[in-house]
Amino acid sequence: MSGQVLVLGGTGEARRLAAALVAAGVDVLSSLAGRVADPVLPEGDVRVGGFGGAGGLADWLATHRPRAVVDATHPFAARITASAAAAAARHGTPLLRLQRPGWTPGPGDRWTYVDSLDDAARAVHDAGTVFLTTGRQGVAAFAALPGRVLVRAVDPPDGPLPAGAVLLLARGPFTVDEEAALMREHGVDVVVTKDSGGAMTEAKLVAARRLGLPVVLVRRPPLPAGVEVVTTVEAAVTWVTGPG
Incomplete structure (x- = not known):
């Protein structure tokens, strides 16, 4: 061996x-x-x-x-x-x-856990502007969302995008200030992400806390x-x- x-x-x-x-x-x-x-x-x-x-x-x-x-x-x-x-x-x-x-919620966090991307899509169906950071392979689960969806991924997503999608191709890590500015610029009402854990992508959660925004997290x-x-x-x- x-x-x-x-x-x-x-x-x-x-x-x-x-x-x-x-x-x-x-x-x-x-x-x-x-x-x-x-x-x-x-x-x-x-x-x-x-x-x-x-x-x-x-x-x-x-x-x-x-x-x-x-x-x-x-x-x-x-x-x-x-x-x-x-x-x-x-x-x-x-x-x-x-x-x-995984991440642990702290004071001021407004987190809702769901079991799948489909459940996340249902949870934010009527939420207004959605900031979607679940990776390019899962975007199709949100294709039927009727509102504005800011989709961020490293590479172009697989499958169809929501009709109101704004695609942002970018590779992190991002700072808390950068994430907060992005959310303000696009009028984000809710953040959707996976419970990936780690410091590399945690800034969006801190920014959402700072802005008082709810977050939908998909369980592992x-x-x-x-x-x-x-x-x-x-x-x-x-x-x-x-x-x-």
């Missing part, structure tokens, strides 16, 4: 993990799904493109025999996470899930049963480099 560690990446945590492991002398291969046109590449070796589901990943594991897999994909990359769990279990490959904690999908989970890069490095 080789000493290589496969990191399923695409997140800031995955990039920090790859850098820390490379610095520790670990042979790292980061795998990016290829859904962003111009991704920020991590240190170490990189492959771009999916494996073809659990079966394809299992075949890759059987051929390359990495010593471990760390799934550091986005908290909403449920399909990749499920595939990683199934493929690792098939071959007995050690698997760790690195997932940052459940993790596969039995998968070991850590919430910090440091814990993941210890898991990879520690004894046994």
Whole structure:
């Protein structure tokens, strides 16, 4: 068995993990799904493109025999996470899930949690101007919204846009002042986002609090049963480099 560690990446945590492991002398291969046109590449070796589901990943594991897999994909990359769990279990490959904690509401926050993008669309159907920051792949769930929708994404969204959509292509992170100014400029009445967690995209929530705006957050999908989970890069490095 080789000493290589496969990191399923695409997140800031995955990039920090790859850098820390490379610095520790670990042979790292980061795998990016290829859904962003111009991704920020991590240190170490990189492959771009999916494996073809659990079966394809299992075949890759059987051929390359990495010593471990760390799934550091986005908290909403449920399909990749499920595939990683199934493929690792098939071959007995050690698997760790690195997932940052979700956000916690504080004083002044007006948050409503929903279970899906469809539920979020229903929750804001009559809300006026909606600021949609759920990623390009989920925009189609909001296509029937009758009002004005400010859609922000890194790349052009898949599927149809709402009739009153204003598309803003931009890559963060953004400051609280920038987010507040954007919300004021477009007369935002409600913010819709996923409970991604982390400091990189938290500014919109702070800005919404400052402006007294409600926020609709989509809950995270459940993790596969039995998968070991850590919430910090440091814990993941210890898991990879520690004894046994």
